[in-house]
């Protein structure tokens with residue numbers, strides 16, 4: 001259900017796209033498209049990330065990374081909660097969600113935020129918003145996240161104290177271009193930053209310029225259609241960094257291909273939750 005009385009132009013455009021690529025074709029296929037989509041399993045991807053810039057007191061920390069639920073027609077609440085449960089079973093030290101929690105409508109997402117907040121990760125759950133979270137009502141989404149106890153980073157920072165050391169985490173709101181991402185990174189990441197959450201992976205160029213050890217992103221969905229055994233050759237052609245792990249000097253970027261979808265098809269690009277073990281040497 002929609003939260004705002006007056007849908008924005010961006011909302012109306014996204015709704016139209018949804019009808020053209022998702023709900024319309026599904027109706028024509030008499031529901032077969034959605035059924036096939038829901039038959040596909042969500043996978044757990046485990047990745048080790050090594051960078052000498054990572055603080056040694058946090059060596060071996062396990063980050064549960066989840067992104068792009070797109071709660072809505074293609075991601076019913078039960079499927080979203082099952083994905084959270086999959087990640088919870090991995091017992092990550094910290095959970096990071098990099099946005100697009102909802103696809104179109106803001107209302108009704110509370111149980112998902114509560115599940116993410118209750119994953120029992122000892123160092124908490126962090127969230128940044130994606131472009132889809134801004135389509136309906138960004139304050140409704142933000143309030144749901146905050147009420148559930150999630151640390152929502154909207155062009156802001158937080159710290160985690162562990163083993164007597166401090167991990168500095170920054171999160172930026174959605175920005176479309178590399179230039180706008182860079183402006184946000186330069187503004188928010190003044191001072192020491194170890195972990196940056198940005199829905200758009202285009203923030204990585206500025207993040208590596210600032211020597212930020214690790215950036216986590218989503219947004220691209222890995223193109224949803226990729227060449228077999230070549231996940232980076234995919235439909236997300238507007239993105240230099242679209243799937244998996246990237247290096248720039250000693251900075252690292254991990255781009256999740258997402259747990260959800262914006263159209264009901266994934267080929268050679270399975271939906272995923274990720275467990276990232278970060279090493280300092």
Ligand SMILES: [Fe+2]
Nearest residue numbers: 068100130219
């Ligand atoms: Fe997305």
